[in-house]
Amino acid sequence: MIVILLVVGSLLDPYFLTLGNLTNVLQQQAAISLLVLAEAMILIAGKFDLSLESTVGTAPAIAVMLVIPVSAGGFGIGLPGALAIPLALLIGAAIGAFNGFLIIRFQLSAFIVTLAMLIIVHGFLLGPTEGKTLFQLPDSINYLGSATWLGLPASIWIAGLLFAVGIFGLGYLRIGRALYAIGGNTDAARAAGIRVDRVLYGVFIVGGTLAALAGLLETGRLGAIGNNMGVGWIFMVFAAAVIGGVSMDGGKGTILGALTGVLVIGLVQNILTLIGVSGFWQPVIYGGIILVALMISRIAGGKAQD
Amino acid sequence: MNIHVEARNVVKRFGPTVALDGAKIAIAEGETHALVGRNGAGKSTLVSILTGLQRPDEGEVLFSGEAAPALADRDAWRQRVACVYQKSTIIPSLTVAENLFLNRQTDGAGPIKWSALRARARELLDTYEVDVDAQALAGDLSVEQRQLVEIARALSFGARFIILDEPTARLDGPAIERLFARMRSLREQGVTMMYISHHLDEVYEICQSVTVFRDARHIMTRPVADLPHDELVAAMTGEATAAYESRSRTPGDKVVLSAENLSLDGRYTDIDISVKSGEVVGLAGSASSGKVGLAETLVGLRKADSGTVTVNGTRVRPGDVPSAMKAGLGFVPEDRHHEGFIPLLSVGENATFPIARKLGRYGLVFPARRRAKAEEMIKTLDIKTEGPDQPVGDLSGGNAQKVVFARALVDDPTVLVVINPTAGVDVKAKQALLGAVEDAVGRGAGAMVISDEPDDLRICDRVLVMFHGRIVKEMPRGWTDHELVAVMEGIED
Numbered sequence: 001m002i003v004i005l006l007v008v009g010s011l012l013d014p015y016f017l018t019l020g021n022l023t024n025v026l027q028q029q030a031a032i033s034l035l036v037l038a039e040a041m042i043l044i045a046g047k048f049d050l051s052l053e054s055t056v057g058t059a060p061a062i063a064v065m066l067v068i069p070v071s072a073g074g075f076g077i078g079l080p081g082a083l084a085i086p087l088a089l090l091i092g093a094a095i096g097a098f099n100g101f102l103i104i105r106f107q108l109s110a111f112i113v114t115l116a117m118l119i120i121v122h123g124f125l126l127g128p129t130e131g132k133t134l135f136q137l138p139d140s141i142n143y144l145g146s147a148t149w150l151g152l153p154a155s156i157w158i159a160g161l162l163f164a165v166g167i168f169g170l171g172y173l174r175i176g177r178a179l180y181a182i183g184g185n186t187d188a189a190r191a192a193g194i195r196v197d198r199v200l201y202g203v204f205i206v207g208g209t210l211a212a213l214a215g216l217l218e219t220g221r222l223g224a225i226g227n228n229m230g231v232g233w234i235f236m237v238f239a240a241a242v243i244g245g246v247s248m249d250g251g252k253g254t255i256l257g258a259l260t261g262v263l264v265i266g267l268v269q270n271i272l273t274l275i276g277v278s279g280f281w282q283p284v285i286y287g288g289i290i291l292v293a294l295m296i297s298r299i300a301g302g303k304a305q306d
Numbered sequence: 307m308n309i310h311v312e313a314r315n316v317v318k319r320f321g322p323t324v325a326l327d328g329a330k331i332a333i334a335e336g337e338t339h340a341l342v343g344r345n346g347a348g349k350s351t352l353v354s355i356l357t358g359l360q361r362p363d364e365g366e367v368l369f370s371g372e373a374a375p376a377l378a379d380r381d382a383w384r385q386r387v388a389c390v391y392q393k394s395t396i397i398p399s400l401t402v403a404e405n406l407f408l409n410r411q412t413d414g415a416g417p418i419k420w421s422a423l424r425a426r427a428r429e430l431l432d433t434y435e436v437d438v439d440a441q442a443l444a445g446d447l448s449v450e451q452r453q454l455v456e457i458a459r460a461l462s463f464g465a466r467f468i469i470l471d472e473p474t475a476r477l478d479g480p481a482i483e484r485l486f487a488r489m490r491s492l493r494e495q496g497v498t499m500m501y502i503s504h505h506l507d508e509v510y511e512i513c514q515s516v517t518v519f520r521d522a523r524h525i526m527t528r529p530v531a532d533l534p535h536d537e538l539v540a541a542m543t544g545e546a547t548a549a550y551e552s553r554s555r556t557p558g559d560k561v562v563l564s565a566e567n568l569s570l571d572g573r574y575t576d577i578d579i580s581v582k583s584g585e586v587v588g589l590a591g592s593a594s595s596g597k598v599g600l601a602e603t604l605v606g607l608r609k610a611d612s613g614t615v616t617v618n619g620t621r622v623r624p625g626d627v628p629s630a631m632k633a634g635l636g637f638v639p640e641d642r643h644h645e646g647f648i649p650l651l652s653v654g655e656n657a658t659f660p661i662a663r664k665l666g667r668y669g670l671v672f673p674a675r676r677r678a679k680a681e682e683m684i685k686t687l688d689i690k691t692e693g694p695d696q697p698v699g700d701l702s703g704g705n706a707q708k709v710v711f712a713r714a715l716v717d718d719p720t721v722l723v724v725i726n727p728t729a730g731v732d733v734k735a736k737q738a739l740l741g742a743v744e745d746a747v748g749r750g751a752g753a754m755v756i757s758d759e760p761d762d763l764r765i766c767d768r769v770l771v772m773f774h775g776r777i778v779k780e781m782p783r784g785w786t787d788h789e790l791v792a793v794m795e796g797i798e799d
Contacts, residue, residue, distance in 0.1 A: 172417035174409060177400075181408055184397035191359075191395050192408040193380040251399040 001293075002260060005267040013274040021270070023152060027221065029266035030155035031056070031145075032233055033259065034214035036240045037159075037166050038207035040258035043241055044170070045203045046183035046250025047103065048110035052211040052237065054121035055095050056230030059212035060219045061125050063088035064134055064141060072136035073129060081138035088141070088212045095121055096208020100201040118234070126227055134225040144213075145220015155217040162210070166255040179203065183250030239286075240265050243293040264293070309371070310335040310498045311356065311387070311467055316365035318351050325351040326362070327522040331500075333467075335370075338489065338499040340509040340530070343519035344542055344732040345702040349502055350392075352519070353471055356500070358383035369467070388460030389469040396452050398445025403427030405444045406459050434458040448593070450481040457488070467498045474503060475730050478593040479758045480795045486512050504732055506538060507760075507787075518542055543734055552765040553744055557585035561616075562752035563635075563721045565604060568613035573599035574775040577613070581752040583720065586743065588766030589756045592794050595772040598640055601725050601756040605637040606630040607645075618720045631660055636719030638710050640726055646710040649699030653691050654680030656698050657712035683712040688738055704735025711742050722746050722753040728762055740765050758794065760787045 009016035035052050042049045063084045068074035079087070095117070102113045147154040170176035178199050181189035190196050211230075219225050244261030246253030268289055272282050311333045318326040326348045333339040343349050354360040356367060358377055367374040375382035396405050403424045404411065411418045427440040436454045438447060447455065453473060460468055470489075474482045489499065489512055501513055509516055510530055518525040518541040525541050564580040574596035581587045591597040602608040604615055609625030616622070617633035639645035647656045658676050680694035689708045691701060698709050707727070714722060724743060728736040744765055747753050755762055763769050769781045771793045779793050 168417070172420075174411055174415070174418065177404065177411060177418065178409065180400055181397050184399045185395065187393065188395035188397050188408070191391075192410075193384075194409045247399075251397065 002263055002267065005264065005271065009267060009271045009274070012271060016271065016274055021274075023156070025266045025270045026156045026159075027153045028269075029262050030153070030159040031214040031218040031221070032236060032240075033159045033262040034162060034210045034217070035233060035237045036244075036258050036262045037163060037255065038210040039234075039237050040241050040244070040246045040253060040255055041166070041170070041179060041203055042207050043246050043248060044183050044250060044253055045179040045200060046186065047200065047203070048114060049096075049099060049204065049207055050111070050114040050234055051095065051099060051117035051121050052207060053230045053232070053234040054118050054125070055092050055208055055211035056215040056218060056233065057225060057228070058121050058125040058215075059088045059091040059095070059208075060084075060141060060215040061129060061134060061225045061229075062091055064137055064219075064225065065128055067138050067141075068134075068136055073132060073134055075128070081140050084138050084141040085144070085216060088216055089209050092208040092210070092212025092215070093205045094208070095211075096205040097201065099208070100204035103204070104197050104200050122231065125229075129225075129227060131227045133227065135223075137219065137224070141216060142220045142223060145217045146223070147220075155221065158213070158217065163255060163259050167259075170255050175199065175202075180251055183252075185251070236265060236286075239290045243290065265289075308335040309333065310369070311500070312368040313352065313356060313362075314366050314368070316352070316355060316362045316367070318348075318355065318360065318362050324522050326355070328365070329519060329522065329524045330365075331517050331524070332527070333498055333500060334515075335498055336493065336496050337514045338493055338501055338512055340501045340503065340513035340516040341519065342503070342506065342509060342516060342538070342542060343525075344734065345704055347519040347542075348522040349519060350471070353389065353391075353469055353502070356469060357387055357389045384463040384465065386465055387467045387469065388463060388465040390453060390456045390460055390471065390473055392471040392475070394452055394456070396444045396447075396456060398443070400444055401440065402431075402438055402442050402444050402447070402455055403440040405455060406430055406440075406462065408459075430458055430462050431455075434461060449476045450484070450593075453477070453485070454488075461492075461497075466496065467500070468492070469500045469502070471502045472504065472730070473501075474505060474508060478591075478794075479791050480592045482508070483791070483795075504730065504736075505759075506535065506733070509538075510535075520544055539733055542732075552740075553748075555584055555747065555767070557752075557767060558583040558750070562618050563604065563723075563754065564616045565600075566614050566616075568600070568603060568610045568615070570596075570599060570603060570608065570610045572775075574772070577777060579604075579754075579770070579777075581721070581754055583750050583752045584747055586747055586753045586755060586766045588763040588769035589754060589772065590758055590763055590769055590790060590794055591772035592758065594774070595794070596775040597756050597772045598725060600772070601723055601754070602640075604630075604754070605635060605639075605723050607639070631717070634717075634720035636660070636714035636717060636722050638707075638714050638724040638727055642707055642710050642729075647698045647706060647713070650697050652680075652695045653684065653689065653698055653701070653709055654694030656709050657683045657694075657716055659713055660717050679716065680712075683716060687712055687715075687742055704731035704739075707731050707735065707739060708742075711739060715742065715746060718749070718751075719746070720751050722751050723756070724753070725756040726759075726762075727755065727757065728759060736761065760790060763790070 015021055038052055039049060065074045066077050066079050066087055067081050067084045069078060070076040099114055099117055102108050103110045145155055149157050170179060178194045181194055182196050182199060186196060215230065218229060240261035241258050243264055244257035246258055272285055309332050313331050316326050316329045329348060329352060341349055355362050361377055369386045406427045407423060411423055424440050431438055431440060436458050438451050438455060473485060477485060503509060513530050515527060515529050517527040520542060560583045561580045562583045565577055568577040569575045577600055589597050589601065599608060603610045606622060606625060606627040614621055617630055617635050620633040622633055623629045654676050657680050677694050684691060684694065687708045690705050698706055722743065727739050743753050755766055757763055767783060770777050771779045771781065773796045
């Protein structure tokens, strides 16, 4: 699929297959890819998290406001700037833990809990900022999204590294395999001695942290935090995960597949922009491509999807 | 004789319900011990206490005379007792190898070596002579193969005591025979087993002693050899129940259900069937015989490649359930949980789906009429429920199956097709369900019973046996279990 897209892209526009353009695609997808990584893990464990997209904006925004002075739109607490990144990650982890608490401890439906959390967490971005964009950011928070390591943007390295960890962890570690067991048959996992609740908490916390990190990368790339950062991403995230073969029922899919899904969406987006399809019409084509990808995997896989 | 496993004076309450009330069981080393009782007698609770999944409120569990380990020490439990649960504990999306070594893929915390894991899995499967590919996805296995994988996994922890909780409920005749052969060879190796089943003939075949539970209490423990069948049933039900007597009848002349030249690739070929009014025809065969596929074609759940189905003189559209029902067909599907009822809806609604159009006009359903009809069905079939408004999901297996029967019978069908009518229901419910089939036939319907239970088939006037997609023999009344199984397995033609 990716190879086809590369060939098609290079035929349509000679600029497509240049290092600059492909790096650009990867950098644009770096942040959303972390969300796909998080969602893939959560889906494999048989759960659901919609609130990730709100964490993308809120976690870095709150962290920044704890650091910057009131004049720049902060809370005036004035914590050291170096704390911005750890604070953001901590906030992401806390949101994940709270989701886990409601879903695992209270046994609420993951779909509804995280739908409510999507709204609430986004409210925690709009409320304190009063809808204003945060421009004056501490240097530390911009670093990850804007630095270049060994000739490539740092965000590509970070996303690549985390995907490598994910592929290894879910493929070769007992804890990673436990996600498949839980998603495939929770009772069986419990009977095999897997600490189901603990593992699920871990997955939600890691998911929230990854979403916060995605927010940091996006913040650095844009140099500001707008009031709608991350909004609407979750649809692309699910599309990428499903195109990559991750089952919405849990227990099925791979991190490598999820990565393929992100790249497919990124390349399609890039090709459409290059050949000059109007931004207003692009959603129609995305949606169409998601449907076609689903049909292909249905025919190739031969099994009904739920 | 040494007592291998013992539970003494066990009491377990769930809220106001007492699931076990001073129950006890003692299983001698090396014996296969049956635990029988009606639905709700406390068998499942005892299983979860003996496997360390639940703590008894009172009483104690002993393994070889020693007190049971702490509940949190799963490994210690697994070395003492293994269990093949009623519900599959296989994870369908993982390979057989990984299922066998779930959560112990490696000894330490390091990365999993997949090739080593597969080799260990193959070794384990070979040890227990399980002919399954270690690399296959567990979800692609047959029920029998899955169960064998579960038995191998259970034994691989080193336990010398296995609990088999209704292992035969979803197996066909030949597969049950193979399971029994395996159980005998395990017994010869000195493995102690507790065997739970609703099928008393299996108890006589495979077990040495039997314990009966009724209403959360221990009723008796006896060697199987000198225990009359009636006495065992009486202990289970608390009253003397005569064995089910099937009625004799004379079939009418009118053919109500017929199939001509039916073929479906990979399932069955060239099937001709005709069922007269006032007649019960059995359809038997192993799981691979195609009998369920054929039955599903007759009721319209499946579409045949060629051939025709005629219900009550009307040629029904292939693969169209409503058209078959309109022609006067009622049916009980194979898997009640899957196709039989909607667990969250009430008994009344589930029972009256097919006649919803008769309960009102223009798409309206009048609750009062539905209630009246449902109450009538509850009474006729003796469904134990709080009333027509109780969700079917809350009922026990036998009563839920009665609701499925009610749905099949509510429109007074001229043709009744029932698939595995008594799967997973107890002795009394079984008799009531078979009685309901005979009642309908007494009113002039023609019935087909698709099953591999000799008890179900005994009500039939004749039994058609399928083997590899063809009807190979028609057996009139008076066959023995042995003859039937031989034909089903294709040993005799």
